[in-house]
Amino acid sequence: MHDHCGEDVFRLDASTVGVAGTALTHEILSARPATEFERPTFKPLHGRSIPRTDAAKLMQAIGSDVRAALKTPASKTSDLSGAWPHVGHVYLRDLLLGGDPYRLRILMDRALELTPKLTWALIAAGAVPSVQLRPEASAIAKLTANAVTYNDRRYAMGLYRRTAAPVCFTISTLVANAMWLGSPFDDDTPNQNILYEAMRLLPPSWNILRNASPEYTALDSRISPDDDVLILPFLSHRDPAIWDDPNQFRPERWDSIDPDQQPGYLPFGHTSERCWGRHMVMPLAERLLDILRGNGLTVSPRQITAEVPLTGLLGVFQVNISRQ
Known part of the structure; x- marks a missing residue:
């Protein structure tokens, strides 16, 4: 960050070029559609391609589950104190998927992020019998239950995790980031402003990979022609040529900024291929922030440092939330 913030193009290694300039970023991401290997959620699963028609069905299903969850009143007595993002993740898992069989809900466990082998061991065991659902099961679980053969059930359960887990992971992490960066918040600060600013400083998609392609040369x-390109919103979101006080948490800046039109602001990717979950993230994240703020919860004053691992989903490793 310190070496390259403010630069537009720079070499990261022998075969990778980093790009953070807003104009070139736009040109690169507009040059061609993302390939199936560049799509973060719907890249091939165990060597099996995920057609866009299947991806669309999955998106529609989890979108239906999100809309159904948002229609249920948010309990003002929900205890969301504790270690975040884990607490928020469990809340979202139960809100969206609480009626699903245990062998599906266990696939949402954050511990499975440690190794794909553990995930696939659970899927291999869970796919042996057919999936039986209760009436209150989620729409995404109903798609999973349509699989007939063992191999199809393994594939369907893998898609269940690929589709539902990022919703829980991303939103709980985003809210944890916002709490760490700025709580307690002024009463008149809108939740949207808080979230947009949290995504600026700690963007969920902090890098966008494009494999080598002649269009880029x-x-x-x-x-x-042989260079992979790594687009870095993590840098463009802090570019002093674009942002006033770029390293400061200032949610009020969004009073006058349209996040969809702001150059260099890519928390959900480029306009050519927006993240499919963007319309689910904001309302669910605002719901969580409403509960936290309404119950007077904030970061424990005993916590003065936090770790932000450089992983696929950029977020604070653990934020201790308590009532003051």
Whole structure:
């Protein structure tokens, strides 16, 4: 960050070029559609391609589950104190998928992020019998239950996790980031502003990979035909040429900024291929913030440092939330 913030193009290693300039970022991401290996959620699963028609069905199903969850009144007595993002993740898992069989809900466990082998061991065991659902099961679980053969059930359970887990992971992490960066918040600060600013400083998609492609050399001679390109919103979100006080948490800046039109602001990717979950993230994240703020919860004053691992989902490892 300190070496390259403010630069537009720079070499990261022998075969990778980093890009943070807003104009070149737009040109690169507009040059061609993402391939199936560049899509973060719906890249091939165990060597099996995920057609866009299947991805669309999955998105529609989890979207239906989110809309149903948002229609239920938010309990003002929900105890969301404790270690975040874990607490928020469990809340969302139960809100969206509480009626699903245990062998599906266990696939939401955050511990499975440690190794894919553990995930696939659970899926292999869970796929042996057919999936039986209760009437209150989620729409995404009903898609999973349609699989007939063992191999199809393994594939369907893998898709269940691929689709539902990012919703729980991303939203709980985003809210944890917002709490760490700015709580306690002024009463008149809108939740949307808080979330937009949290995503600026700690963007959920902090990098966007594009594999080597001849289109990119034509756009900038510093990119060779063999170079992979790593777009870095983590840097463009802190570019001093774009943002006033770029390293400061200032949610009021969003009073006058349209997040969909702001150059260099890519928390959900580029306009050419927005993250499919963006319309689910904001309302669910606002719901969580409403509960936290309404119950007077904030970061424990005993916690003065936090770790932010450089993983696929950029977030504070643990935030201790308590009532003051």
